Amino acid sequence: MKDKAAKPGGRAAPAQKRPAHRLTMADVARRAGVSTATVSRALTRPDQVNEKTRDLVRGIAEELGFRPNLIGRQLRVRAATSLLILVQDLDNPFYAELIKGAEAVARANHLSVMVGGTDGLEEVEQLYSEQFLGRRVDGLVILFGHLPAGISPKMAEHSPIVLVSEDNPALNLSSVLVDNVGWAERAMGYLMERGHRRIAHITGPLARIISRQRQEGYWNALAKAGLPQDPALEALGDFSFERGRAAARELLSLPDRPTAIFCANDEAAVGAILGAADLGLSVPSDVSLIGFDDIMLAQISQPPLTTIRQPRQQMGAAAAQLLIDMIEHGPGKRAHKQLDCELIERSSVRSI
Amino acid sequence: MKDKAAKPGGRAAPAQKRPAHRLTMADVARRAGVSTATVSRALTRPDQVNEKTRDLVRGIAEELGFRPNLIGRQLRVRAATSLLILVQDLDNPFYAELIKGAEAVARANHLSVMVGGTDGLEEVEQLYSEQFLGRRVDGLVILFGHLPAGISPKMAEHSPIVLVSEDNPALNLSSVLVDNVGWAERAMGYLMERGHRRIAHITGPLARIISRQRQEGYWNALAKAGLPQDPALEALGDFSFERGRAAARELLSLPDRPTAIFCANDEAAVGAILGAADLGLSVPSDVSLIGFDDIMLAQISQPPLTTIRQPRQQMGAAAAQLLIDMIEHGPGKRAHKQLDCELIERSSVRSI
């Protein structure tokens, strides 16, 4: 990659004879007997050039298969061209749909979307920050709750950056969020309305703000119902299927078994279905389950999962839109967009 | 976006006073009392400039927070900077993992990854083709079996383009594939080894080559075993969960019910589990099921699905690598990379 020097020995040079002179506007101009300025105008501002000239130039450009070099254009016309979406885990289905929403809006605004999966690695964050600082991307959608290494909070203040899904109140950045605390409370409320009193919680990884917020909602609901917090009813999870399964086994082996479990996400909830099955218990007859997110899995699981749906695609779209506004009008003041979730009733909860 | 003209009425202009003159090398140069050439070298070829000058320049660059404009650099140094991955449906989990694999390899080679979801729309394909023709991206990973609108086969011959997952033999392009026919046959073989003779098939959408290849594998296996093709045993699917469910109901309502079903993909297979359940039948005791792909769902379904695993991440990585080679050494001759699948034995098949 970096070293193209001809190898001393080796097989004969495979490359083409000449570097295949790339077609530029100058070529079209020469061929049409006009200046490059005219070519440029003929191609991008048809009304500013005489009809005959325009058709001539366009014809020749067509015939030659000329396409303007977008890098050249971009250097001159400083218009935004792309957004970068930063994710920790690119193949998490939750993010995929979000990316889709953002891409659609970006595309409608003549922007393209780059994606970067950081795996949580600082060096990779740094690398992508460079793209932003080097103005190769014009805005940043961040799907984790911190600034990527290489971007200082002060810098971020004045930049088109938006935090999505996971907030970080310490940074005062624009964001697109759902009310995790409130909807966790709502999920708990749903369980309580159906008579459940002894309700366990499988958390997400507590290092993540989003997990702590859902936990807070769990606590709030308990408090409002005058129920005590019982540490034994909180099992540490990490959003994974396997951990959800194990956690459910722990919780359901308790002497005084909970009648329902609020899971911090769907994947863990589906794990919990199996964890229950491991103990010969079935959902919802022996234990009720409610999840969070409404990933595809939630519809397909047996039983289908009652859960809180996050409007993922809309979140992505809103993020892109916010960014585009910031790019056009300057960062201005922070915008905090909050989208509504929805409780999707399926069959993993029964009344008692 | 296109029209920035000041709105006649409205609130006061929110934009900053001045467009915040962007820092360039010239600024650093002036401040350091050297030429931009020296700044450039001090920053990118440390050994070519005197130690003292270098430190001075770097210090000032640091202090000023200068970052070189990557667009300017890219215009001058024609090095590849990015790959574009084109997909029909961005939130299909199958592709997400593939993108992840490609991104990792791209990143390791100092390239970034753009993604485009076309939804199968020609106009969107056209739009992304433009990015490629305009040299804003240097290579194309295509995850569907045709060239995007706007790129002619002849053009494609000489360009860094690779078809992944879905081939199109008509185009003679480089590709990264699995042997869909062979592995479909293998799936069928697995069923037959376990005594199944009456085996149905839920196809994918037959417009897609990949579906037809798996179907061909199904037929081949039948033929090799001396079994007849029975049209009644082939149900048209579309890779979706719902259609899989419906198809399974049709097949299992047949007077002479199949003992096993080979599903063209996992999502349909999981649907089939429920389709069977709809008829009071259970998997694998009443009917065996084998899928294709090994998406996450396959591990989690009840019962977990026996299936053919495609090495998605490797496919993405191989595609990126192939592209990078083509970019460095010219397209050269076509490379067809075939990766191995793996039969993952879980519990959706029983011997009879």
Add this chain to the structure above:
DNA sequence: TCCTCACTTGCAATCGATTGCAGAAGTTAT
């Protein structure tokens, strides 16, 4: 003392398109 060579640095061209400004040509009004 003069020559050669290595090491630093700057000049200016270059990548490819866009666009402000001004001149040329043509039209209309007076």
Add this chain to the structure above:
DNA sequence: ATAACTTCTGCAATCGATTGCAAGTGAGGA
């Protein structure tokens, strides 16, 4: 016929960095 406009086109600067070439400096050798 002349002034006043329009309309069209080209010149040349510009966006921001990189790099071939040449010049300047100082050290070391003859």
